[in-house]
Amino acid sequence: KNEVEQSPQNLTAQEGEFITINCSYSVGISALHWLQQHPGGGIVSLFMLSSGKKKHGRLIATINIQEKHSSLHITASHPRDSAVYICAVLGGIGGADGLTFGKGTHLIIQP
C-alpha cells in the first residue's frame, strides 16, 4: 500500500508570500491529485498530474515521477488561499488500486 507523506502539516504565512507544500509517496503511481478543502466545505480537485508541471492562476503543481515527489506552489498568497491542501495518489495500472490520501497541510494566510 502506498504511503503518502505531506509537509508541512501546518503553515502560517503572511499575505504575498510564496508558499510551497510537498508530497512524497512510496510506490509508483498512475496519477497524483492536489485537492483543496475550505473550512466546513467539501473538497475541490485543483490539479491532476501524471508528469511535469501544471499552472492555474497563482497555483503551480509539479511532479517528479523518478523521485516520487510532488510540490504545490502558491504565488502572491492571499487570505482566501487559507484551506487544507491534500495530496492524493492513484495507484495501480489504470488507477485500479484507487486513491491514497496524505493527511493534509493546513495553510493560514494572514493579512
Place this chain on the structure above:
Amino acid sequence: DVKVTQSSRYLVKRTGEKVFLECVQDMDHENMFWYRQDPGLGLRLIYFSYDVKMKEKGDIPEGYSVSREKKERFSLILESASTNQTSMYLCASSLWGNRNTIYFGEGSWLTVV
C-alpha cells in the same frame, strides 16, 4: 460540469439510529466511492462501486453498508449509528477505466450523539 451531490450537508443522529447518506452524480459515471475524513487520519475509503448492484469493501467497511440500485445514486448506510461514526463523509465518482479523473461531493458532516 460534472456534479456530485450529497443530499445532506449536516446531520445529527442518535446512537442506534439507522442513517442514510445519499450521493448522486449526473455524468453517467460507473465508479462511485464513499470516504470518511477524520482529524489526523486523513481520508479513508469505506466502500466503492464499479457498477449498478456491485460493491467492494474499502479499508474501513465495518459498521457500514452501501446500496447502488441506480447508476447515478450511491447510498451509504449506517445500520446502527455509533458515536465513533461521527465524521465527515465524502462521496466521489469517476469513469470506468479512467480513475485518473475523479470528482468529489461537498461532504456530509455527521454527528452521532
